[in-house]
Structure formats: C-alpha cells, structure tokens
Amino acid sequence: MTDSATVTDLISERLIPFPSPHFLSAGDLNPPAALGLLDLADAFVDFNRQSAKSLDLMHGRTVVNIFFENSTRTSSSFEIAAKRLGADVVTMPVSASSVAKGETLIDTAVTLNAMKPDILVIRHASSGAAALLSQKVGCAVVNAGDGRHEHPTQALLDLLSLRRAFGDVGGLTIAICGDIAHSRVARSNVILLSMMGARVRLIGPPTLVPGDADRWGCEVFHDMREGLQGCDVVMMLRLQLERMEGALVPSTREYFRFWGLDREKLAWALPHARVMHPGPMNRGVEIDSDVADDLSVSLIQDQVEMGVAARMAILASLANLRGAAR
Amino acid sequence: MSAVAILNARLLDPATDYAGPGALLIEDGRILEVVRGAATQVPAGIEVVDAGGKCLAPGLIDIRVKTGEPGAEPKETLKSASLSAAAGGVSTIVIQPDTDPAVDDPAMVDFIQRRGVALNLVNVFAAGAATKNRDGQRMAEIGLMDEAGALYFTDGDKVIANSRTLQRVMSYAAAFNALIACRPADPWLTEGAVATSGELATRLGLSGAPAIAERIQLERDLALVEQTGARFLVDQISTAGALETLARARAKGLEVAASVSINHLCFNEIDIGDYRTFYRLDPPLRPESDRQALIEAVRDGLIDVITSAHAPAPAEDKRRPFGEAAPGAVGLETLLSAALMLHHEDGLELLDVLRPLTHGPASLLGLESGVLAKGAPADLVLFDLNAPVVVDAAKLKSKSKNSPFDGRMLQGKVLGTWVGGRRVF
Numbered sequence: 001m002t003d004s005a006t007v008t009d010l011i012s013e014r015l016i017p018f019p020s021p022h023f024l025s026a027g028d029l030n031p032p033a034a035l036g037l038l039d040l041a042d043a044f045v046d047f048n049r050q051s052a053k054s055l056d057l058m059h060g061r062t063v064v065n066i067f068f069e070n071s072t073r074t075s076s077s078f079e080i081a082a083k084r085l086g087a088d089v090v091t092m093p094v095s096a097s098s099v100a101k102g103e104t105l106i107d108t109a110v111t112l113n114a115m116k117p118d119i120l121v122i123r124h125a126s127s128g129a130a131a132l133l134s135q136k137v138g139c140a141v142v143n144a145g146d147g148r149h150e151h152p153t154q155a156l157l158d159l160l161s162l163r164r165a166f167g168d169v170g171g172l173t174i175a176i177c178g179d180i181a182h183s184r185v186a187r188s189n190v191i192l193l194s195m196m197g198a199r200v201r202l203i204g205p206p207t208l209v210p211g212d213a214d215r216w217g218c219e220v221f222h223d224m225r226e227g228l229q230g231c232d233v234v235m236m237l238r239l240q241l242e243r244m245e246g247a248l249v250p251s252t253r254e255y256f257r258f259w260g261l262d263r264e265k266l267a268w269a270l271p272h273a274r275v276m277h278p279g280p281m282n283r284g285v286e287i288d289s290d291v292a293d294d295l296s297v298s299l300i301q302d303q304v305e306m307g308v309a310a311r312m313a314i315l316a317s318l319a320n321l322r323g324a325a326r
Numbered sequence: 327m328s329a330v331a332i333l334n335a336r337l338l339d340p341a342t343d344y345a346g347p348g349a350l351l352i353e354d355g356r357i358l359e360v361v362r363g364a365a366t367q368v369p370a371g372i373e374v375v376d377a378g379g380k381c382l383a384p385g386l387i388d389i390r391v392k393t394g395e396p397g398a399e400p401k402e403t404l405k406s407a408s409l410s411a412a413a414g415g416v417s418t419i420v421i422q423p424d425t426d427p428a429v430d431d432p433a434m435v436d437f438i439q440r441r442g443v444a445l446n447l448v449n450v451f452a453a454g455a456a457t458k459n460r461d462g463q464r465m466a467e468i469g470l471m472d473e474a475g476a477l478y479f480t481d482g483d484k485v486i487a488n489s490r491t492l493q494r495v496m497s498y499a500a501a502f503n504a505l506i507a508c509r510p511a512d513p514w515l516t517e518g519a520v521a522t523s524g525e526l527a528t529r530l531g532l533s534g535a536p537a538i539a540e541r542i543q544l545e546r547d548l549a550l551v552e553q554t555g556a557r558f559l560v561d562q563i564s565t566a567g568a569l570e571t572l573a574r575a576r577a578k579g580l581e582v583a584a585s586v587s588i589n590h591l592c593f594n595e596i597d598i599g600d601y602r603t604f605y606r607l608d609p610p611l612r613p614e615s616d617r618q619a620l621i622e623a624v625r626d627g628l629i630d631v632i633t634s635a636h637a638p639a640p641a642e643d644k645r646r647p648f649g650e651a652a653p654g655a656v657g658l659e660t661l662l663s664a665a666l667m668l669h670h671e672d673g674l675e676l677l678d679v680l681r682p683l684t685h686g687p688a689s690l691l692g693l694e695s696g697v698l699a700k701g702a703p704a705d706l707v708l709f710d711l712n713a714p715v716v717v718d719a720a721k722l723k724s725k726s727k728n729s730p731f732d733g734r735m736l737q738g739k740v741l742g743t744w745v746g747g748r749r750v751f
Contacts, residue, residue, distance in 0.1 A: 104645060106645045124647065126646075126647030126649045126650050127647070127648065128531075128600075128601030128648045131601055132601060148531040148533075149530060187529075187531065210528040211523070213528070
C-alpha cells in the first residue's frame with residue numbers, strides 16, 4: 001500500500017476543478033473530465049483504505065444533504081465522503097419536518113441558501129427537482145437522484161468500479177437489465193458509459209423498457225438469452241415495485257423466471273462477465289443471492305466502496321471549482 | 327345611451343367573410359349600421375372614434391375560462407378575470423364549473439352571471455357541471471341550469487369515465503338540446519401523466535401518457551353521441567389521431583364541434599425544455615406534428631373554437647418540480663395576440679384565425695354576438711395587426727401570472743374593447 005504522505009500528494013496532484021457549476025446529469029461531464037475524476041477517485045480509494053481517513057481539502061466548507069426520499073445508502077455515502085474531506089456536514093431529515101407542514105421545495109431551498117452552504121446534495125422523488133433547486137441557490141447542487149430522471153454520481157461510481165475491474169470501459173459490452181423505464185440509474189449510465197466508448201444494451205420486458213429506448217443509442221432486447229450474449233458486464237436494476245403505477249409484470253416469480261439473473265442466465269454472457277447492482281437488491285426477484293454474493297463475479301461490494309471515493313472526487317472537485325471562482 | 331361611430335376601420339367579420347374598409351355606427355349597445363367601403367357622413371352629436379385604419383372585429387368569445395371564485399379567490403376572481411378579458415379583446419367569457427363549490431345547480435349559475443352583470447365589464451356566462459360535484463356518477467340538474475342560463479355542460483378537466491353515466495347525461499341533455507362537452511382522455515392511460523409519451527418525456531424522466539389516450543376516449547364519446555343524438559363539443563382536442571376520428575364523425579353527419587387551446591396551437595413538447603412549469607399543461611404539450619395538424623384543422627374548419635384555456639395558478643402551485651406543479655396557464659390577455667401569430671408565422675388567413683374566436687363559439691352557444699351585423703350586440707375589438715407586444719407576465723391583470731408567453735414577443739396589439747357599445751378597455 002502507498003504510504004500516507006504519498007497518497008495525500010497524489011490527491012493534490014490529481015485535484016481538478018469540476019467541469020460544471022453543478023452535477024445534475026451525467027451529461028455535465030465530458031470524457032477528459034470523467035477520466036480526471038476517476039484518477040482522483042482512485043487516489044481516494046487508496047486513501048480510504050488507510051487507518052487515518054481525515055483530510056482538510058474541504059475544511060471550513062459546509063455540505064448539506066437534503067433527502068426528500070429515504071436512502072440510507074446514498075445519504076451515508078455522501079456524508080462519509082464529505083466528512084473525510086474535512087467538510088462540515090448536515091443531513092436534513094426533510095420528509096419529517098418542514099415539507100410535512102406544506103413548505104415547497106423552493107421555500108426549503110431559499111431557507112437553506114440563507115444558511116450559506118457550499119454544496120447541496122439533493123434527492124427528490126420528482127424529475128427535475130435538482131435542476132429547479134440549482135436555479136434558486138447560490139451554491140453547487142449535486143443530484144443524488146431525481147425521480148426517474150438521473151442519478152449521475154451512481155453512474156460515475158459504476159464507471160470507477162468497471163475501470164478498476166477491466167482497465168478501460170472502451171469496447172466493453174454492458175447490458176443494463178430490468179426496470180429501465182423507472183430507473184434513473186439506467187439513464188445516467190447510458191449517457192456516461194456510451195460517452196466513454198462502451199456498447200450499452202438494454203434488456204427487460206416491454207412494459208419496463210421505454211418504447212423509444214432504441215433512440216438512446218442502445219440495442220434493446222426483451223430476451224435475456226439474446227441480450228446477454230457477448231456481454232462483459234451485466235448490470236441488474238432494482239425492480240422499482242414502489243414506482244409502478246399498475247401491473248407492469250404479472251408477478252415477481254414470473255419476473256425472476258424470465259429476467260432475474262441466476263447462474264444459468266449469467267452463463268449466456270462471456271465467461272469473464274462481471275455483475276453489478278446499484279442496490280438495494282430484491283434478492284430472488286431481480287438477482288439470485290448465489291450470483292450477488294459470489295465475489296469472483298460480483299462487483300456489488302466494490303460499487304459501495306467506490307461510491308464513497310467517487311463522491312469524494314465529485315465534492316472535492318466542486319469545492320475546488322468554487323474555490324477557484326472566489 | 328349615446329351613439330358612437332367608429333370610422334376609418336379595417337372591418338374583419340368572419341361571419342360574413344368580409345375583410346375590408348368600413349365603419350360602424352353603434353346605438354343603445356347594438357350595432358345600428360355597418361358601412362362597408364369609404365367612410366360615411368356622421369350625424370351631428372355622435373361620438374366619433376377614428377380607428378386609424380386598424381382592424382375592427384367582433385369581440386372574442388372565450389368558452390373555457392377558469393376562475394378561483396368562488397372558493398379560491400387568491401387565484402383569480404371574476405373581476406380580475408373580467409379585467410384580463412377586456413385587456414385581451416375578449417368580450418364574453420364562459421366560466422368553467424370546477425369552482426369550490428362546483429357550479430352544479432341553478433343557484434350557482436345564477437350567482438356567476440349576476441356577479442358578471444354587477445361587475446359591468448365583459449359578458450360573463452357559466453358552464454354547468456354535467457354531474458353533481460363533477461363526480462362522474464350522478465347527473466346534475468341540467469334542465470334547471472339550462473333554464474338559469476348555463477351555456478353548456480361539462481365536468482371540465484375531469485373525464486366522465488363511467489360510460490353509462492355519460493350515456494345518460496347525453497340522452498337527458500338531448501331533451502333540452504343542451505350542449506355537452508367532454509375532454510377526450512382515457513383516464514387509465516393518462517393517470518399520473520404530466521407529458522406526452524415519447525423520447526422527450528423518457529429523457530426528462532417525466533411520466534407520459536400516449537397520444538392515443540385521446541383518440542380512444544373520443545371514439546367512445548362519439549359512439550355515445552351517435553346513439554343518443556346529443557349535441558357535443560370535443561373539448562381541447564390536441565392530437566392528430568383524434569382529429570382523424572373527428573373528421574370521420576363529421577363525415578358521417580354527427581353534430582360534433584371541437585375546440586383547441588391556443589397553447590396547443592403555439593407550443594410543442596420541446597417547450598417543456600428545462601422543466602419549465604409554465605408549460606405544464608393538461609392535455610400535455612404534443613409533438614410538432616400534432617401542432618401542425620391542429621393548425622391545419624383550424625384552417626380547414628374542422629376545429630370550430632379556439633379557447634384561451636385560461637387556468638390561473640399562483641406561484642406557490644407552479645414553483646414546484648415539473649411533475650408536482652399545477653397544470654394550466656393563464657391566457658385571456660394574450661389570446662388575440664397569440665392567435666394572430668398563426669396569421670403572421672403559420673400563414674393562416676386573418677378571417678380563419680378570427681372565426682373560431684368569434685363566430686364559431688357564438689353559433690355553437692347560440693349567442694347573438696360574434697358578428698358585425700345590424701342589430702347585433704356592439705361587442706367589438708380594435709387591434710393593430712402588426713404592432714409588437716412583449717409579454718410581461720408580471721403586468722398581466724390576472725391575479726396569477728402563469729403565462730407560457732412570458733418574455734415572448736408577439737405581433738398584434740389590442741387597442742380597444744367594447745362590450746354592449748361601452749368601451750371597457
């Protein structure tokens with residue numbers, strides 16, 4: 001392992017200004033910026049594996065996590081990332097307080113803005129909520145998932161996990177499987193993985209794949225056997241049971257039979273294929289535990305670890321951009 | 327009441343297909359004489375208005391206006407709506423029944439119309455609810471409301487999903503020759519939708535409804551019209567597919583009229599752009615091909631009425647994420663200027679633009695206005711066809727400022743509005 005001083009030097013060398021004032025969409029990145037963030041995140045991965053995990057890159061900066069939807073995983077990941085960078089972090093339990101009293105998102109934004117945070121991290125059930133907030137505040141806004149629109153930090157951490165597993169994503173064939181229609185993870189990953197040169201396929205039942213998804217520059221399959229052939233990566237999506245307005249699939253057992261990933265279906269992909277899942281998983285619905293827990297094929301635990309490093313890279317770069325602007 | 331002569335005007339009368347120079351003589355609230363051609367000699371003692379060669383047309387009739395009164399006055403009152411109408415060249419407004427309480431009995435119809443008379447600005451009429459409290463289940467007092475002066479019957483934006491209820495409403499209304507209006511939108515396909523299904527909606531992550539939801543419901547409605555013999559208005563048609571269905575029904579001889587909102591003639595789904603909630607409309611904005619089809623339908627007369635679809639929503643209802651924002655836009659004050667863009671930019675003849683704003687709704691609702699003819703009410707609008715107008719939503723007379731035209735430059739400016747011979751703007 002690299003020693004402590006070297007890691008800190010590496011981080012300083014690799015620190016780049018974020019390419020956009022906010023991080024609302026995977027489309028806010030371009031290939032050089034994405035590669036720069038990945039290099040920085042790699043240094044943070046090493047740093048995070050040390051026993052002492054405290055930096056002062058964001059000393060004096062305030063990061064506010066505002067989650068209008070429950071999310072232990074993403075919220076904790078952002079909180080840990082900001083704390084390791086030395087920022088002051090506040091996580092707002094909004095669903096329980098002001099919103100219940102009828103306060104609108106913009107009222108909340110204006111109130112928070114008056115407290116002069118440096119970065120707002122927002123998750124909201126409505127598409128476009130992060131973009132709306134970004135227009136009303138003076139600080140940087142990071143989209144931690146807005147409705148069924150985008151989840152760009154997830155895409156960056158997925159890219160980081162893939163680069164560490166494969167070296168380069170250019171030329172990889174990646175299948176995103178399951179509930180594409182309701183997935184913000186899928187939308188951000190299609191943008192970012194395609195931008196970095198991967199071939200992206202979408203696989204799912206016709207009721208869960210938007211009718212015009214073939215215009216996203218992806219191949220669309222409704223049959224797992226056809227779709228998985230020749231794939232290097234199988235990215236499973238959570239079946240968004242809570243988002244479904246009606247009976248989009250007849251039953252979870254039928255769904256698992258045709259679109260759930262088990263050993264048999266995984267065998268249709270390339271022998272070295274790796275499996276991903278943004279979590280939390282519905283075991284036995286979209287993925288079999290046998291596959292999910294097999295560390296020789298599953299990148300799922302790596303994704304969680306890379307999540308903290310990728311978010312540290314994003315927060316540090318955004319703070320660096322704003323520092324440069326001052 | 328004293329007499330007024332408006333001279334040196336360019337008369338535009340879709341009812342008689344006249345577009346040319348002329349003058350009007352007004353007395354006791356009605357048009358006493360229409361002079362076509364060069365200016366006439368005016369008897370002494372008459373007030374003279376020199377139109378300066380500008381356009382003089384029948385005042386606009388807007389059959390789809392929402393207010394907040396009664397029940398939600400901070401959104402819009404009958405007074406603020408009337409002031410907006412006057413400033414937009416609209417001399418007659420028909421209030422939608424979706425107030426709180428709903429306009430579903432004769433006393434409510436009477437209240438709206440008395441209030442309109444007391445305001446003494448523009449003509450105010452009510453549309454009655456087709457079902458009690460617009461619940462889609464129990465038929466409202468259509469006969470009594472008709473007697474009280476309701477001009478037509480509708481549940482507004484609510485679709486009467488229960489086919490048996492609609493069948494009964496239509497059959498019953500036929501006894502009074504009452505007009506029934508319905509929004510064509512399959513309630514199951516459109517449930518929760520805020521955009522039209524397609525590439526844009528999926529990219530923005532907005533829940534969309536397919537355009538076919540409109541045609542499916544219209545097919546059902548027209549089947550019931552055919553069975554019951556009701557007079558029927560397709561309210562807010564917005565897709566090319568539904569226009570084809572409408573054309574087939576007309577060809578079969580069904581007495582079916584159709585209206586379109588000015589928003590769907592002026593904007594397409596791309597205007598949603600960066601989640602701009604002023605473009606969150608119901609029905610949602612459609613692709614450009616649908617907009618073009620609607621313009622053609624106005625040109626060839628398949629569409630009878632253009633409405634403002636005036637739907638005031640205060641800032642707190644619009645300053646929300648797109649999917650949570652209230653649908654609708656104000657439009658009374660910009661209706662004429664926006665419609666004239668169909669002439670300037672889309673090449674429609676002036677009379678073809680004005681017909682569905684004047685004569686079309688008048689003949690549908692049996693009103694005397696909407697025409698420049700001897701004996702007709704002197705409800706008029708004078709406008710400069712070419713003057714540019716930059717819309718500033720903050721300055722609109724409506725209490726709510728949710729205008730999708732905010733900041734846009736339109737061409738065509740209202741110079742004056744007369745209602746019953748009296749200048750109200």
